[in-house]
Structures are given as structure tokens and as C-alpha cells.
Amino acid sequence: MTVGFTENSGSGIVTINNYLSLVQKYGIIVAFIVECVIFALWSEFFLTVPNIMNVLNQVVIYGIIAVGMTFVIITGGIDLSVGSSVALVGVLTASAMKIGFLPSWIVIPLGILIGLGIGSLTGMISGFSITFFNMAPFIITLAMMTICRGAAFLTSNGFAVGDLPEAFSFLGRGRVGIIPVPVIVMLLVFAFGHLLLAHTRFGRYVYSIGGNEEATRLSGVNTKRIKFLVYVLAGFLTSLSGVVLTSRLGAGVPNSGEMYELYVIAAVVVGGTSLSGGVGSIMGTFFGVLIIGVLYNGLNLVNVSSYWQMVILGIVIVGAVLLDQFLKKEK
């Protein structure tokens, strides 16, 4: 992951300049390194290869969603439906794989396709409502959040759908050498997200909409189409995350994914993306996700009580945002 951190500011439409972008990105990396040093000193198990793989493996679920969320937040929007969507995708993917009379080489791809399809569909509904009915992203995705959660309970009667085909577990639990398969999936998603956001016209429009939507529209960009696609992308990536989680748990679980929206939004914001839109990067999100993932992992390794964990997570979020503000003022 040695992709440069400055590419995304090469375009004229980007509202932050090269220097600031560098400082901000390095700020996040410095914070991440400090965090790792603290935990390495605190627990002898922290800086071991198995635990590094463990952390990477754990951040996969949030990480994949966070890539889509970064796009959404850069346009100035928000997606609150991701956690419930993960649950619904899980339940439907698992249910499709339980169609008894079909062989597993059919039901596994079928289940995955249904999962990915349903996530994309919720993204389409949100995107369509936002662009064509001018609904506030907060409201429509809040509605989708409760609809998806309800649907997940309805389609599963409230019980986990388990006993999935053995081969499906490769996606969530398999390893290539020492690297877990989900980690490879996540790294591919981050690479794809980075290229799309920083190196395509689509990506530049995303920044531009977040910076000034009206000006972007007047300059001849079909902003509705771009925004719609951003929500579909977010929905698709959320469902990919849901499919990976289902494979990992070996079951579609209707009460899974709770509060994921908050963790993911926190990771994206800690990664330097501004909630008011126009600013942010996939690399920043990558480190944001790692900072929060490492925080939980480290605190668990040293057995810090969950009450303290809640408090510490809050402090870290505030600290990250303050650091961000401070660096901006420095400039």
C-alpha cells in the first residue's frame, strides 16, 4: 500500500491543496503509529504476526463498508442503513444457500448474487429518493435502516440461518498462505476505491459535488446521476461486507451489524473526511479504520473493561477531529 497520498489533490476542483493534504494524511499515520507503539509496549501479543493478521481480518467488515461510506460522505451525504443492510444481506444470502434440492455449486454463487443484489437495491432506493425526490440522505437512509432490520427479522423469523455449505466458509475463514481471504478482498476494495476516487472523472465529480453541488451542476455535470451511483456503490460494498460476515459466522444473523453505521462513520471521519463534504480520501479512511480496529483489539488484548472501552473510543474520535482542526488552522 505505497500509493501516494497526494494524487487526489492533483485536480483543480479539489478544495484542499497539496501541502495541507500531506500534513493531514501524515497526521493520521503518526496517530496510528503512536497508537501501535502504546499497545506494543502494553501487550506482548500485540505486535505478533498472528495478531496483525487478526486485526486486519477484523477490520474487513467495517473497512469494506467504509470505502463506500467515504464516497457518500464526500458528496455531503450519509448512509445510516449499512448495519441493518448487512443483517438483511446475511439472512437472505444464508436462506438462498439453504435451498435444499440444489447442489452447493449452484446455491453458493446464487446466495452471493442475491446478497449483492439486495444491497445494491437498497442503495438504489436511497439514491433514487435522494436525487429524484430531494429527500435528505439522513432521513431516507434512516428509513432504510429500520426497513432492512425489520425485513431481516421477518425473513428469518428472528432466528439465525445456519448450517451453510462447507465450501462457502472459504470466503470468510480461508487463508492464502498466512493472509486471510477477507483481507485480500478488503485490500482489493480499497485499491479499487482509491483508483475510482482519485484517478477517474467520476471521482473528481464526487469531490466537486461535495464542494459545491450547484456549481458542479451548472458546469454541465449530471450531478443526480453521480449521486445515485454513489449510493448504489455504497449499497453494493455494504452487501459485499454482509456476504463476507455471513461466511465468517457460518450463519445469516438478523441481529448482526448493529451500530455498524456509527463505527464506520467514525472511522471515515477519523480518517480525515469532512462530514460537510468535499474533503476526504480512501487512504485516510484506510487508516481511520485501522485506528479504530487496533483500538478495540488492543484494549481487548489487555482486557480493559467495556465501560472504559466506550469512553476511550469517544475520546479517540474527539481527539482525531481536534487534531484535524488544529492542523487546518496551522496552515
Place this chain on the structure above:
Amino acid sequence: MRTLKSPAITIMLLLILLASFAMECSKTDNKLYKWTVGVSLLTREHPFYRDLEAGMLAAAEKDSIRLVIDAGEWDLEKHSKQVDNFIVKQVDAIILCPCDSKGIVPTIEKANQAGIAVFTSDIKAMGGKIVSHIASDNLLGGKLAAEYMLTLLKGKSKVAIINQPITETAMSRESGFKEVMAQHPDIEVVACLNGEGVRDKAMKVMEDILQSHQQLDGVFCINDESAMGALAAIEAAGRSDEIILIGFDAGEEALKAIKRGSSLKADVAQYPKEIARLTIETIVDYLKGNSVPPSVPVEVGIVDASVIENQKAAQN
């Protein structure tokens, strides 16, 4: 003619149906009931609550109590309306299994004002005047889990707990477990982390515990969802043979995992029919004018592979 005949027959059939229905109703009404008790269950869909309802009906039949049963289905508003109906019907007592321990308080106060005795079953309320609360003894459940684990552990052992320190039932399960383990100096509780009672979070926490403890011999989870999450993590790490996992609730999925010889060795089971029987018994006692304890803990038990075998044998 044909068009005339078929509605006539339909109407006649309907009338017969109605008449037999009316007769059926009057039959039950004729039976002498000493008391009427209104029940507002949490839900009628969950198997646990189906058993609870069946148990209440069976016990009420024996004590010639008429039960009016309804369910809130996780909706506070429904609980409240059902209690309104009970007040109008002037029932002798109300049994509540509230979906929200705090939110139910105004509803309970309403019944208190109408002078109707309120009992809670399975789920506690955080206010109002409750005559008695009848529920599983979660503290005992935690103790039984610890005692069972002790029979399987050999020598100096390290155990972990996946808890949920914001719900009262989960916390008493945890303290029961810890209480017993504290009496055994050979056993060290090395980790106590929050799985939030859900599978995905519990799995994550278990993964971290496995990282920081190369030697781990036992894990106690405060419910089945946590246990299934922990099991997924243990199996993915290939450490099934070393770790004895014990869950709580004895749901179908957990029983399956116990049967297939996985790391999950046993579960603490609650007995909804027993809760139901004791609830009705307590109410009868109270209505007869006897004093009743403010809380009635109900026995729980351990289910392991041999218990499941025996149950199957008994059913055949």
C-alpha cells in the same frame, strides 16, 4: 334456482357454525372460575414464550383460573392497551412480561391505581408496585455453568467470560459464574469482555482473547448468540480441542452444536413451563390472602450431550 340455492345453503351453514360457536362459548362461560387473570406476554412467536403460555394455561386450568392472554409483540403501546382492557374487565390480577423494563412503569401504575395486583414473569419492571417477580434464577445458572466447567477442567486452568454488562440478567449470570470460580485458586479468570450479546461482536472479542491467551481452557458466554459467535472464532482458530465452551439458553442451534461434539459442551437451560407454573401458583397464593415473596427464582439446569440423548430416548 341454482343461484338462489347456494347462498341459502351458505347462510344456513354459517348459522350452524355461529350457533355451535355460541354454544361452545357459553359452555366455557358456565364453568365456574374463581378468578380471572389478564396476561400480557412479550410475544407469542418465540418458542420460549409459547412454552410459557402453554404452561400458564395448564396451571390455570388446574386452579380454575380464567386466563385472558394477549401479547405486546415488542410494542409498549400494545402492552398498555391490553392492560387498559384488563382494567375494564376488572380482572383479579395481571401478569406482565414487558418488552421494556422502564417504559412499562406508567402502565403498571395505571393498574396499581385501579387496585389490580400486578405480577411480572420472566422480565422485570423497573418501577410501579409489583407484588412478585417470577423468573429464572440467573445467578444459579452462572454457578451451574461454572460447576459443570470445573468437572471438565484439569488442574491449573485459565478461563474467559464473554459478558454483556448492561443487562441485568446477563450480569447476574456472570457474577454467579465468577462467584464459584473465585473459590477455586487453580482457576484464573483471565478475560472478561463484552460481546454485546450478539454473534458478530462476540466472535470479534473471542478472536482477541484467543490472540492474547495462548493457553485458554474454558469460556463462559452469557447467552447462546455469544456462544455461537465464540464457537465460530474458536473453530476458525482450530482450537476446538483445547477449549471448553459453555453457553446459556439452550436454543436449538446450541443443542445441535453440543450434539455434534463441538467445543460447546453444555448450556444452561431455562424452564419456561416451570416459570409459568410458579407464576400461577404465586398468584393463587396471593389471591387466597397469603403473603408471597417479592421475587420467586425459578430453577435452571444444565444440558449436555448426555441430557440431550436421554431426552431423545424419553421421547421415543
